Amino acid sequence: MRLPRPECSIALSALSLACLMGYPSGADAAMQPCGSPATALADIRSTGQVSPLAGRTVEVQAIVTADFSGDGGLRGFFLQTADAQRLRRPGLSEGLFVYAPRARADVGDMVRVSGKIEEKFGQTQLVLSGSPVVCARGLSVTPQTLTLPLAGESDLAAMEGMLVRLPQTLTVSDVHELGRYGTLVLSHGRPIAPTQQALPGPAARQATAANARNRLLLDDGSTRQFPAVVPYPPPRLSPAHPVRAGDTVTGVQGVLERRHGQWRLQPVRGAGAPAYQHANPRPAAPPRHPATALRVAAFNLQNYFNGDGHGGGLDAPDNRGAPDTAALARQQAKLVAALRGLDADVIGLMEVQNNGYGPTSAIRQLAAMLGPDWRVANPGTPALGTDAIAVGLLYNARTALPAGRVATTWLGERSRQPLAATFRAATGGAPVTVVVNHFKSKNCIEAAGAQADQRDGQGCWNPARVQAAETLARWLGTAPTGIADAGVLVIGDLNSYAMEDPIRLLAQHGYADLVARFAGPHAYSYVYAAQAGYLDHVLADPLAAAHVVALHAWHINADEPAAFSYATAPGSGAAPAFYAPDPYRSSDHDPLVVDFASSPRAR
Known part of the structure; x- marks a missing residue:
């Protein structure tokens, strides 16, 4: 076997044909020598979905730009045509992934490889046969x-x-x-x-x-x-x-x-x-406006379940939350940190286990964690509807005084029931009826006909959400809590962005979008598929809107990695390495807070 010449390590622009025609160490006897005619990487490419050479065996010679063949890597390396040899055909790549689970390659080497072309995982690749032959070292390509x-x-x-x-x-x-x-x-x-x-x-x-x-x-x-x-x-x-x-x-x-x-x-x-x-640093808790008499918050808890309330039942089929007591303790620590940070007097909750209002219920135990002054708005029913999750209302009895009755209604077969209660600030002032909601999600399971995704941007179940909005507006017109002179705040996860049909329908009924009014066109409380927006709303009738002096989305969740949540990696059985008992990623939605003044004020 002929050994590679030392001069084969010089820059490509100075390589001589005589050097390239040598047989470097490790050469495959079935492979043509370095510098022999080879298939251009551009010839492997197509402007369509599939390579014109798919299924054929080819030889290529190019420079290694990245190697991911180590343990846990991509099981291969990338090649790119040397700058001086590029064909530069419009629309055709001159790079290629080489699937080589048993081979390694050094970045900067010019190698010659042989293998079959195939399409895998949506990209074109060469499946290596034999071993790479190193033709030169210390080379580079210009990034595109x-x-x-x-x-x-x-x-x-x-x-x-x-x-x-x-x-x-x-x-x-x-x-x-x-x-x-x-x-x-x-x-x-x-x-x-x-x-x-x-x-x-x-x-x-x-x-x-x-x-x-x-x-x-x-x-x-x-x-x-x-x-x-x-x-x-x-x-x-x-x-x-x-x-x-x-x-x-x-x-x-x-x-x-x-x-x-x-x-x-x-x-x-x-x-x-x-x-x-860090262009978007973690924000401090939103300060209360000086004129605030009552602070109302809305917070989707991302499935807070406590099982049977005694440490059991967390393995039940309908449990959507923490799978064991250790995870539940971590979830509770993060949720309590977030809820306390809101500094709210009334808190509307979504995605709480729908297991009633007794001492072992999820919502009662959560209220107890906030302190002895916290109470649960109880509509007097064993549960709130039939779904595994429900909405809820907590209030600080020292600062928020309930008035009238706690009310609920049926919004449709696919909609969770709302919960309404009226409060006055302990310091006095106008009453406000807080109505917490959680409309049907955009999840397409079982959606058919008009409820299916119409490809208009609103996702599945939009008619169900429209029906819920219409029924809700008509119900609120009856003063369901019995306090007719109270303004109304509609809060919660309506699973609709600002320009969708349910929100525009509620606007026609007189409910103004306070998130848009106070936070502006780039407001958000949720990030899905790299797109920010708000599914969580604070809508107000004219009477309530006149009392609102501030609104904030506290960005503690939507911008944070899911790794910071209470959950563990599947099968790990241990606390996540990224866990901290703080409010960050306590849920997947950001909470909203709205400051309500005792009397109408100009902003």
């Missing part, structure tokens, strides 16, 4: 420039498998799966949920398409789930060192690929780490 938003998905397809850089300041738009997969979503600016600002229909579809062109997943180069070390933000994620949606990143570079249906950027070892800026 990519900017968001894209003109179209073809922009990404033209760079699949290539080293790319994004020369712009990007916004972290989603961190939900950071702890599980080591991924976060990057965008140019912060994408807004389409029907948060656009009317359902063509405008919402246009916004949806624009958002789809303005996202890229930053991965960690690993296939591990729940990794011990999450690399973002560098050097590692921790409760004291978080990355939040709304933070910004510069210096992003990596190899672009499509895997499991998403375009993603895999980091390259040795490249400079992206720089993270």
Whole structure:
């Protein structure tokens, strides 16, 4: 066997054909020597979905840009055509993933490999046969420039498998799966949920398409789930060192690929780490307005279940919350920290276990954790409807005085029942009726016909939510608590963004959107699929609206990684490494607080 010549390590631009025609160490006898004609990476590519060479065996020679063949990696490496040899055909990539579970490759090596072309996980790859042959070392390629938003998905397809850089300041738009997969979503600016600002229909579809062109997943180069070390933000994620949606990143570079249906950027070892800026730091609890007589809050607890109230029943089939007593204790610690931080007098809750109002009920035990002054608004029924979860109302008996009766009604077969109660501040002033709601979710299970997704941006079950809104408005017109001179605050998770039919219907009935009025067009309380908006609402009739002096969304949850929640990794049996008994990621929704003055005031 002929040994590689030392001069084969010089820069590619100076390589001679004589050098390339040598047989470096490790050469496969069945493979042509370095420098022999090889299939161009551009020839493997197509502007369509499938490579024209799919199913065929080819030989290629190119430079290794990234290697992910280690334990827990992607089981392969990426190649890119040397700058001087690129064909630069419009729309065709000159990068390629080599699936090689038993081989390693060094970044900067020019290698020659042989294998079959196939489509896997949505991207084109070469399945290595034999071993890579090293033709030269110490080489590099020029990263392609990519900017968001894209003109179209073809922009990404033209760079699949290539080293790319994004020369712009990007916004972290989603961190939900950071702890599980080591991924976060990057965008140019912060994408807004389409029907948060656009009317359902063509405008919402246009916004949806624009958002789809303005996202890229930053991965960690690993296939591990729940990794011990999450690399973002560098050097590692921790409760004291978080990355939040709304933070910004510069210096992003990596190899672009499509895997499991998403375009993603895999980091390259040795490249400079992206720089993270805490553009959206954790906020302090919202201060009370000086004129506040009564503070009302709305908070979706993300399935607070206490089983039978004695430590059992957490393994029941309908339990949607903590699976054991240790997890329940962690959940309770975070929820209590958040609820106390609200500094509210009346709190409307969603997603509480619907197990009544007795001493062992979830809502009674939660009230007891807040202190001896806290009470539960009890409608006098064994439960509130038939769903596993219900809404609830807590109030501080020292600062909020109930008036009239606690009322509820039926809003439709698929809707949870609301709960209404009237309160006055202990210091005096006008009464306000607080109505907490939780409309049907957008989940499409069992949705059919008109209830199915109409592709207008409103998701499934929109007619059910419209019916709930109409029935609610008519019911509130009857003064259900018996206090006719009270203003009305409709609060809770209506599972509808600001421009959707249920919210516009309630506006026609005279209920103003106070989140929009006080927090502006970029308000949000929830992040889903890297899009921010608010499903949680404070709507007020004219009488109540005249008393409202402030409203805040306390961003303790929607921007935080799910890894910071009380939950454990499946099968771990131990407290999460990222857990802290603080309010951050106590739920998936941000709570809203509204300050109510004793008399009408100008803002």
